[in-house]
Amino acid sequence: VIAACLELARLHAPLLVVEALLGGAALSAILPSARASWVVAILAAMTATTLGFDLAWRVLVQDLRPAWAAEGVAIAADGIGVFAAALLAALSAVFISAASALTETSNARITPFMFALALSAAGGWCGAALAQDFTTLFLFVEIAWMAGVGLVALRPEGGGALNGAMRMLAAGGVGAAFLLLGAGLAERGVGSTQLAALAAERLAIPVLGAAGLALMIVALALKAGAAPFNSWVSVCASAGGAFSGIGIGVVGACGAALALVRLAALAALAPQMSNGAALLLACLGVAAVVVGSVQAIGAVNIQRLAVYAGCAQLGCVLLGAALGSPAGLESALLQVLAMAGAQLAVMTGGAGAGGDGSLRSLNGLVRRAPLSAAAITAGALSYMGAPLTLVFLGRWRLIEASLGVGWWWAAAAAIATSLAGVFYGGLLIERIYFRRATVATLQGEPRGWRAYALAPALCIAIAVAALGLEPGGMWRAAAHASALMLERAP
């Protein structure tokens, strides 16, 4: 009986990953106790992670092509969808596991809603990565976005959080209008409600299809926090607190980036739209690299530095997606994973440092919190693209693929990202190892069991950065995911 149940679960695995997260969110929200709510949330996230990893193992490692059961919702698994579902479910499990150290409130009325919204955001982005038609994509993206707005607004003592939530809502409303119209135009242009039809040899009305695709790319870039549409990011990331900062800056940014890479992979197969989509993605990528790097250099707050640096890394992801080749998509997927690890390391390590969230609170961190210091160091090395980190491999692949098609400027942008990363990553390392802590920097540091609650997240973040030491498995998974996307028949 158990074997039959497992087989049935595997048949519906794509839907179950999303359902585990959204169902867990509903259960977390109705429980009155914060601890019971946390237990339910972590169980739901772990269930989704198990299902996601099993799905990824079967599709990306064992190369099985399961026939998914027809669902009431247009959800199924393709190469990038499988990669995204496993990554986003695992990210939600990691950051919810550290919730007791990341959330500043002891208000039991609010905490369950924070867990529910965090799970809803992860479930929404998973659904977007697995969506098979335009309407489903739009709905899941908006579920994730609204959950993110709620997560930022829920910080009880933060007026800045309300300001951040309002900025996020307004920017997201603009993005939603672009996405809705873009999906409608693309639907009309390709003559089908299915996303896979974007990859058709001949489109019903190519101009409409291309305009719709461009609007969808801009909308998802806005939601990923890519420059020049990232005016909402800084306030949200810093004012909403560490928990919502990680929810927006890690889960949200990676979810939107993966949805964007999947859309780019489908567009790359459409002869009538691929050039235009590549040009748009490349322009957005270069803008994100330049603006994100400059903003990160000027940042004085840890969370803000992390989101700005994430914007620069996202630029490299967009450049990889713009290439539309197997190597380009592979580099994009590796860089999304590396970006998740680096952001998680710096943001969680910053929460472990305590203080007022400014860079000053990192002074002398290695003597006070060695694990947090090690995590931030791993994140800083990732920003630099240092050898033996996963980012180095992703960026190396991007440079190879760019030079292979004569895009020397894309290779230059990838190198510029690393050079800027040396500057702001170096600032982090210098404060951690070569400065002394003052009394002011020691305030608000997590102590006792709260400090230990961060340990799993910090260790996982360090492990992700160190995947560059033995990247074989992850490299093959990313390569297989991109190959599966590009072999799809329309």
Add this chain to the structure above:
Amino acid sequence: VSPHFLAAAALAMAIAVMACGIGAGWSARNAAKRVAGTLAAMTGAALALAALGASEAHVLAGIVVALVQTAIGAALVVRLHEHYGGGEAPDIDAADAQREPAEPDA
């Protein structure tokens, strides 16, 4: 008047409504105007879809999302007024800036 002309005119008007809404949602100084702008942008997008002959499910999804955005936005406007005594973005940013040092713009 040909039906094609009417459809094109309806589409153009819907996109004009959407563009006005996007302008207000992105750049208005007042929080309530931003919420109204996003509602106008979503309404324009939904009208444009209807003019394009998109599926009912797609148009309905747009309307539902617009309503949810407006409800959340209205709640945020009320909380902003309670917390800051107003909804003007420059005043709110100035109040927040007193708590945290500003960073150079890119």
